[in-house]
Amino acid sequence: MTTENLISEIRKKKSFLCIGLDVDLEKIPEFLLKEEDPIFSFNKAIIDATHQYAVAYKPNIAFYEAYGLKGWKSLEKTINYLNEKYSEIFTIADAKRGDIGNTSSRYAKAFFEDLGFDAVTVAPYMGKDSVEPFLAFKNKHTILLALTSNEGAFDFQTKKIDGEELYKQVLKTSKQWKNSGNLMYVVGATKAEYLAEVRKIIPNGFLLVPGVGAQGGSLKEVCKYGLTENIGLLVNSSRGIIYASNTNEFAEAAAREAKTIQLEMKAILGEFF
Amino acid sequence: MTTENLISEIRKKKSFLCIGLDVDLEKIPEFLLKEEDPIFSFNKAIIDATHQYAVAYKPNIAFYEAYGLKGWKSLEKTINYLNEKYSEIFTIADAKRGDIGNTSSRYAKAFFEDLGFDAVTVAPYMGKDSVEPFLAFKNKHTILLALTSNEGAFDFQTKKIDGEELYKQVLKTSKQWKNSGNLMYVVGATKAEYLAEVRKIIPNGFLLVPGVGAQGGSLKEVCKYGLTENIGLLVNSSRGIIYASNTNEFAEAAAREAKTIQLEMKAILGEFF
Numbered sequence: 001m002t003t004e005n006l007i008s009e010i011r012k013k014k015s016f017l018c019i020g021l022d023v024d025l026e027k028i029p030e031f032l033l034k035e036e037d038p039i040f041s042f043n044k045a046i047i048d049a050t051h052q053y054a055v056a057y058k059p060n061i062a063f064y065e066a067y068g069l070k071g072w073k074s075l076e077k078t079i080n081y082l083n084e085k086y087s088e089i090f091t092i093a094d095a096k097r098g099d100i101g102n103t104s105s106r107y108a109k110a111f112f113e114d115l116g117f118d119a120v121t122v123a124p125y126m127g128k129d130s131v132e133p134f135l136a137f138k139n140k141h142t143i144l145l146a147l148t149s150n151e152g153a154f155d156f157q158t159k160k161i162d163g164e165e166l167y168k169q170v171l172k173t174s175k176q177w178k179n180s181g182n183l184m185y186v187v188g189a190t191k192a193e194y195l196a197e198v199r200k201i202i203p204n205g206f207l208l209v210p211g212v213g214a215q216g217g218s219l220k221e222v223c224k225y226g227l228t229e230n231i232g233l234l235v236n237s238s239r240g241i242i243y244a245s246n247t248n249e250f251a252e253a254a255a256r257e258a259k260t261i262q263l264e265m266k267a268i269l270g271e272f273f
Numbered sequence: 274m275t276t277e278n279l280i281s282e283i284r285k286k287k288s289f290l291c292i293g294l295d296v297d298l299e300k301i302p303e304f305l306l307k308e309e310d311p312i313f314s315f316n317k318a319i320i321d322a323t324h325q326y327a328v329a330y331k332p333n334i335a336f337y338e339a340y341g342l343k344g345w346k347s348l349e350k351t352i353n354y355l356n357e358k359y360s361e362i363f364t365i366a367d368a369k370r371g372d373i374g375n376t377s378s379r380y381a382k383a384f385f386e387d388l389g390f391d392a393v394t395v396a397p398y399m400g401k402d403s404v405e406p407f408l409a410f411k412n413k414h415t416i417l418l419a420l421t422s423n424e425g426a427f428d429f430q431t432k433k434i435d436g437e438e439l440y441k442q443v444l445k446t447s448k449q450w451k452n453s454g455n456l457m458y459v460v461g462a463t464k465a466e467y468l469a470e471v472r473k474i475i476p477n478g479f480l481l482v483p484g485v486g487a488q489g490g491s492l493k494e495v496c497k498y499g500l501t502e503n504i505g506l507l508v509n510s511s512r513g514i515i516y517a518s519n520t521n522e523f524a525e526a527a528a529r530e531a532k533t534i535q536l537e538m539k540a541i542l543g544e545f546f
Contacts (some may be wrong), residue, residue: 022376062372062379068387069349072342098396099335099369100423103295106335114341123371125398125418127425145398150373152400155446159434166429166439173428 001118002139003206006090009055010231014266017258018056018092018208020238021046021078022063034059039067042250044081046242053262056090056234057082058208062097090234091117092208096145097122104133112140121186121208123136124170128177135179141206142183146170146198149188149211167194171201184208187226189217191233195225204228210236211258212261219261223268233271237261266268275412276479277364281503282328284357287539290531291365291478291481293328293511294319294351295336304520312340312347314367314522317354319515323523324359326535329507331365331481352388364506365391365481369418371396377406385413389451394459397443401450408452414479415456419443419471420485422461440467446473457481460499462490462508468498477501482510492534496541504542510534 010016021043025033028042035041047057059078064071097107097120104122109121111120112134119141122134134142147157147167157167163178174183187198189211198207206227211217212235226233239259245253283289294316298306301315308314311337320330330352334368355364370393377395378401385407392414395407407415420440430440447456460471462484471480472505480499484490485508494510499506515535518526 001276060372060376062376062383066379066383068383069342069345072291076342094372096370096372096382096396096399097335099333099367099423102291103333103335106339109429110335110341114339123369123396123398125396125429126369127428127430129423129425131425148373148399150399150402152402152404152511155400156434156442158397159439159442161429161432161434161439166432166434169429169432204490249467 001090003141004175006055006189006206007230009090013052013055013262014203014269015053015055015262016231016233016235017054017261018058018234018236019046019050019054019241019258020094020236021057021242022058022188022212022238023242024063025067027243027246029248029250031248037074037077039064040073040077040081043078044225045072045251046254047082047086049255050088050241050258051086053255053258054089056092058094058236061272064268076115079117083116090119092119092121092143093117094121094122096123098126098130100126101129101133104130108134108137114136119184121145128173131174132178135177135182137182140182143176144170144174144183144185146185147187147191147194149177149190151218153188153191166200168197171198175201186210189222192217192221192225195222199228204230204232206232206234208234212237219264220268223272225270227272235265274363276414277368279328279479280503282361282363286325286328286535287542288326288328288535289504289506289538290327290534291331291506291507291509292319292323292327292369292514292531293483293509294330294332294515295511296515298340301514302521302523304521310347310350311320312337312344313350313354316351318345318524319434319527320355320359322528323514323531324362324370326528326531327362329363329365330355331367331509333367333511349388352390356389363392365392365394365416366390367394369394369396371399371403373399374406377403381407381410385410392457395416397447404447405451408450408455410455413455416481417443417447417456417458419458420460420464420467422490426461426464441470441474444471448474459483460465462495465490465494465498468495472498472501477503477505479505479507481507481509485510493541496545500541500545508538
């Protein structure tokens with residue numbers, strides 16, 4: 001999907017909500033466990049109930065890998081379902097991969113071509129030749145970890161190199177890489193004031209913002225510092241939406257939560273534009 | 274596997290060779306493609322032919338993920354084969370994972386418990402709470418990326434924070450984490466002189482050293498700076514061994530290459546001890 005398509009979907013739906021499909025068999029409604037593929041059944045119900053409020057879905061790959069072959073099958077079915085039924089949806093494999101060149105090419109091929117995701121999250125620690133293989137794919141997006149939403153972000157990401165925090169070095173350096181137009185960045189909502197700093201370096205690019213809701217970030221704050229003319233934000237919520245209820249009405253409850261956030265987004269977009 | 278067991282295997286085999294199982298269907302002998310599971314058939318033949326010269330095997334997970342469900346099945350069969358037939362072998366999932374706490378727990382469970390690897394490689398960018406979930410597993414080993422063997426290592430890893438390179442900060446900071454005794458580190462052989470610097474901070478821990486052979490690192494240099502009383506080194510070679518030949522005699526060719534390195538290691542160990 002092109003960035004232009006994503007922006008036009010956001011304007012159409014008045015939503016820049018991304019829903020994290022982090023499926024844990026211990027948290028989904030018990031009656032689903034009887035299904036042949038409980039993870040896919042859960043995802044399908046959540047997607048069908050919430051797609052009108054969201055522009056993106058983001059399965060965190062760890063949750064699927066944890067279930068081995070079965071998990072991978074559920075992931076395949078989920079991305080195929082999204083691509084076939086809701087092709088206007090932006091899909092993100094939250095994989096946080098990164099390896100030496102020829103190996104990163106493998107990961108890129110797996111997520112972009114074989115599975116058919118629009119985007120994949122990548123860790124920057126190994127530098128240019130570990131990220132550029134992802135950037136080589138046309139109309140595919142590489143979402144580089146810049147400033148994450150967890151406590152450990154302060155261990156290295158905010159440490160200063162030549163007077164400037166590592167995450168800023170990551171932003172600046174990565175802008176020089178080949179096909180850097182295909183880059184987006186992860187910037188945690190729990191550090192909303194940092195978004196202003198990020199925008200000084202990345203004035204227009206898209207930021208994927210986790211941490212709103214369960215992790216404590218505020219949507220208003222995020223928008224205050226992060227919104228651009230072309231929106232430039234995807235705000236993710238996972239647990240707050242998908243585990244809103246674990247009764248028979250889990251999908252309806254998820255839809256209500258997604259709609260609440262979407263309405264808040266609509267109001268904010270109305271103020272800004 | 275405990276570190277003591279690994280050390281005793283190294284002393285017994287007079288080898289600290291780790292063989293990288295980075296299987297590419299375009300590079301393996303063509304006749305294997307007719308087999309039901311060419312990747313596993315290849316790995317099995319390589320392992321059977323080389324196990325007496327090696328103490329560890331390291332499948333890079335990207336190569337398996339690139340083949341989707343089939344690839345995961347091949348990976349499962351490979352690790353099961355190693356654990357059943359060669360339980361004295363140290364097994365490393367080269368996955369370079371790392372995510373927020375509850376998600377890292379998922380990855381740790383997948384690689385340590387479900388698949389049954391002894392070790393997994395992890396990226397440090399997200400800090401303490403992304404790594405500690407891996408460290409919580411007893412007699413399992415977390416191999417943290419410190420200084421990698423690729424060019425991109427100079428983008429961030431060698432940049433100075435308060436006068437000290439990022440990779441040194443990673444070494445020092447990670448030593449403070451809970452269960453840090455379960456840590457090992459990736460330090461590339463293409464930067465052998467850096468090993469002396471690493472040893473100032475990690476005098477005794479194990480280092481996994483990629484980049485000998487195909488990537489140009491020298492075994493003698495690595496040992497000069499990296500060997501400790503308890504050896505403390507696992508030196509990896511992938512392509513140079515597993516793709517030594519793509520004829521019917523590929524396994525014998527791999528064995529010859531592995532033996533050549535093992536004999537060099539034996540000579541070095543003889544000099545040192």
